Amino acid sequence: MTTTLRAIRAALLLPLALLLAGAAPAAHASPRHGFPGNWLGLAVTRGDARSSDTRGVLLLCDPPQGHAHAARACRQLAVAGGDIGRIPRRTGVMCPMLYAPVTASAHGRWNGHRVDFRRTFSNSCAMKAQTGEVFDLSS
DSSP: OOHHHHHHHHHHHHHHHHHHTTOHHHHHTOOOOOOOSOEEEEEEEESSTTOOEEEEEEEEETTEESSTTHHHHHHHHHHTTTOGGGSOOOTTOOOOOOOOOEEEEEEEEETTEEEEEEEEESSHHHHHHHHTTTTOOOO
16 A cells, blocks of 8 residues: 555545544535545445444545445446436346345545535445445455
8 A cells, every 4th residue: 555545545534534423514624635536435334323333445536446346436436427326226136125224425526526425225235236336345
């Protein structure tokens, strides 16, 4: 891991922690970051709002890095103009009707515009069907 990537991850740790803690005013007042190109701090929390089972990653798209599926996630975001809610839903996916909530959140910049996204899905299958590779933080 390069020193630059370590510095970028360290710089996002505090704003991402505040975002995950539900500190909306802090998320809107986050400092300007000097990251080149398109980037998103991504987090997935399993369980209810009080859960501490959270995984996070910094997705950089110029070039794609920092995420297990960075190239595919960046392509999907590019097609959707950086709007996670506009990623086309996968067709033909059959998700179980099992309630195991996951909350996906993203904070960053895409083509110069701020990105703030937060949504709770009924389970991880439903999340992946609706957000593609973006929140697939598995290795």
